Amino acid sequence: MxxxxxxxEDLLRQKVAELVIANEEKEKRAAELVIANADKAKRAAELVIARAEKAKRAxxxxxxxxxxxxxEDELIIADKELVYQNEEKAKRAAELVIADxxxxxxxAELVIANIEKAKRxxxxIIADKELVYQNEEKAKRAAELVIADAEKSKRAAELVIAxxxKAKLSAGLVIANIENAKRAAELVIAxKELAYQxxxKAKRAAELVIANIEKAKRAAELVIANIDKSKRAAELVxxxxxxxxxxxxxxxxxxxxxxxxxxxxxxxxxKLAEEALIIAKEHAEESDRLKSAFLANMSHEIxxxxxxxxxxxxxxxxxxxxxxxxxxxxxxxEKSGVRxxxxxxxxxxxxxxxxxxxxxxxxxxxxxxxIDFVYNFFKPVVxxxxxxxxxxxxxxxxxxxIKSDCEKIYSILTNLVGNATKFTHAGIIEFGYxxxxxxxxxxxxxxxxxxxDEKKEIIFERFRQGSESMNRNYQxxxxxxxxxxxxxxxxxxxxxxxxxxxxxxxxxxxxxxNAETEPEIVTKEPVxxxxxxxxxxxxxxxxxxxxxxxxxxxxxxxxxxxKKLLKARTGVEAVEICRNNPDIDLVLMxxxxxxxxxxxxxxxxxEFNKDVVIIAQTAYGLSGDREKAIDAGCTDYISKPIDVAxxxxxxxxxxxx
Numbered sequence: 183m184x185x186x187x188x189x190x191e192d193l194l195r196q197k198v199a200e201l202v203i204a205n206e207e208k209e210k211r212a213a214e215l216v217i218a219n220a221d222k223a224k225r226a227a228e229l230v231i232a233r234a235e236k237a238k239r240a241x242x243x244x245x246x247x248x249x250x251x252x253x254e255d256e257l258i259i260a261d262k263e264l265v266y267q268n269e270e271k272a273k274r275a276a277e278l279v280i281a282d283x284x285x286x287x288x289x290a291e292l293v294i295a296n297i298e299k300a301k302r303x304x305x306x307i308i309a310d311k312e313l314v315y316q317n318e319e320k321a322k323r324a325a326e327l328v329i330a331d332a333e334k335s336k337r338a339a340e341l342v343i344a345x346x347x348k349a350k351l352s353a354g355l356v357i358a359n360i361e362n363a364k365r366a367a368e369l370v371i372a373x374k375e376l377a378y379q380x381x382x383k384a385k386r387a388a389e390l391v392i393a394n395i396e397k398a399k400r401a402a403e404l405v406i407a408n409i410d411k412s413k414r415a416a417e418l419v420x421x422x423x424x425x426x427x428x429x430x431x432x433x434x435x436x437x438x439x440x441x442x443x444x445x446x447x448x449x450x451x452x453k454l455a456e457e458a459l460i461i462a463k464e465h466a467e468e469s470d471r472l473k474s475a476f477l478a479n480m481s482h483e484i485x486x487x488x489x490x491x492x493x494x495x496x497x498x499x500x501x502x503x504x505x506x507x508x509x510x511x512x513x514x515x516e517k518s519g520v521r522x523x524x525x526x527x528x529x530x531x532x533x534x535x536x537x538x539x540x541x542x543x544x545x546x547x548x549x550x551x552x553i554d555f556v557y558n559f560f561k562p563v564v565x566x567x568x569x570x571x572x573x574x575x576x577x578x579x580x581x582x583x584i585k586s587d588c589e590k591i592y593s594i595l596t597n598l599v600g601n602a603t604k605f606t607h608a609g610i611i612e613f614g615y616x617x618x619x620x621x622x623x624x625x626x627x628x629x630x631x632x633x634x635d636e637k638k639e640i641i642f643e644r645f646r647q648g649s650e651s652m653n654r655n656y657q658x659x660x661x662x663x664x665x666x667x668x669x670x671x672x673x674x675x676x677x678x679x680x681x682x683x684x685x686x687x688x689x690x691x692x693x694x695x696n697a698e699t700e701p702e703i704v705t706k707e708p709v710x711x712x713x714x715x716x717x718x719x720x721x722x723x724x725x726x727x728x729x730x731x732x733x734x735x736x737x738x739x740x741x742x743x744x745k746k747l748l749k750a751r752t753g754v755e756a757v758e759i760c761r762n763n764p765d766i767d768l769v770l771m772x773x774x775x776x777x778x779x780x781x782x783x784x785x786x787x788x789e790f791n792k793d794v795v796i797i798a799q800t801a802y803g804l805s806g807d808r809e810k811a812i813d814a815g816c817t818d819y820i821s822k823p824i825d826v827a828x829x830x831x832x833x834x835x836x837x838x839x
Contacts, residue, residue, distance in 0.1 A: 722746065800822060
């Protein structure tokens, strides 16, 4: 059994050895085949080089022939140029002949003109001879003979002119032939130039082919040199190829992932842009709708008081009105004017807020006094409607003085209490404030209509109201709450509303509480609105006003108060009148005037007159205008439309005689 196993192992080893030998033979034949192929490629490359050398010599011969043709063409071009020059000389000679012919023609025409002149002279002589010497036939025949000779000379001259014309036509034909010959020569030259250019291109092409042949030759030599290297690098290339394929696959996968991410991002961005466009479109449509509703409301709110003013002003012209009817109509006109002024003030204020021009004027403000003032202002209106007005002050008088903008606080309170009176028809209106930490919290409560939940936010927006329909039963431009919200935020507080539809509303807003530790007690001088005789009469007054109606209105008011009334239509005139009249007691200075505004005019007047009372009057009536007028040197300030009683009170206060 052992011998049998050994025999099997020997057979196996023999077969393995034979297989190895066969593989070696196979590899040897493959290597020989590679070498044979390399030799074959080498011979092919050498054949390419030989053919390239042959082509190079052929192209060099082509270049030599092209050079020879080029020289021949240049010789032909030189001959053509000589011909062209001779033709130019002939052309100039022909032109000279034509010039001589033209000169001869002009001389012949001069001869004909002289002959015509002689003919006219002869005819004149004949006429004279016939008139003076009727019997001298001999002279007549002599004259006729002269005329005949002149006719003959004329015909001869005309024949010369005809010949000249014919010669001119012949010369023109010669010139035309010369021109044709010139163009033909130029065409030949152009063709030769084209052939020359073609030969140059052929030469450059041949040189390029030779350069390419040289390059191919070097490439073939490089191929022969690299055959052995490529043979050794074949296996390495195969392995590298597999590795490169794997790397390319990974790279493509990574790029595909990046592309997918970018595509998803673009899709998301596009969706966001579409959503933003939809939202912007909805906002634009809503804004258009709100602006249309606002403009319609503004038109109604402005035209209604204007109707009251203009309508009852016309009724006042009617004859036979009783004193009671006149007073009633005047009351309606005054009420409509106040309503119109409130609307204009609201529009101007909201415009200043939107443009960022609204300023804050901080001063000592007694909150209790403002609450009492609002209470006294609205009490007659509320009680006249059968309701009750309640006020609540949380702090004693000394602790209610804060640093804030009193005009804006007053505007907020009047807007909120005014809204409460507008929307409340029965019950109670209560307003006041409480102290909560570092803030004063103001409130205005009513038992009116209330506000729906979806309207609680939009009522503070521009152009929005609790009801935007045209059939609502109350007045208003819908700007009061938006102005109040802007004022509260400018003062460092916030505003909100609590309401239930049908059960009333409660508006709240906060103002920082920054009271002084030892507040200064301000004693206000009582201002009388009565015309006190003996105090303000016999004044020398200057009215500086460029508007004729306003100047007439002021003149009428001051009829019983002045001893002398001066008038100026520009700021420059106002300064000059004050300079020439140092005893003026009062100047009513309009802020807006031509040539020089009221503020600048006041400054110049103060340079030479520190004592004269100057009361600024302006149609602006905006927050901060009073402070600007006082800074310019004005004694006091009143806004248009002017309240007669208030103006008399200011004059009584500052002009005591």
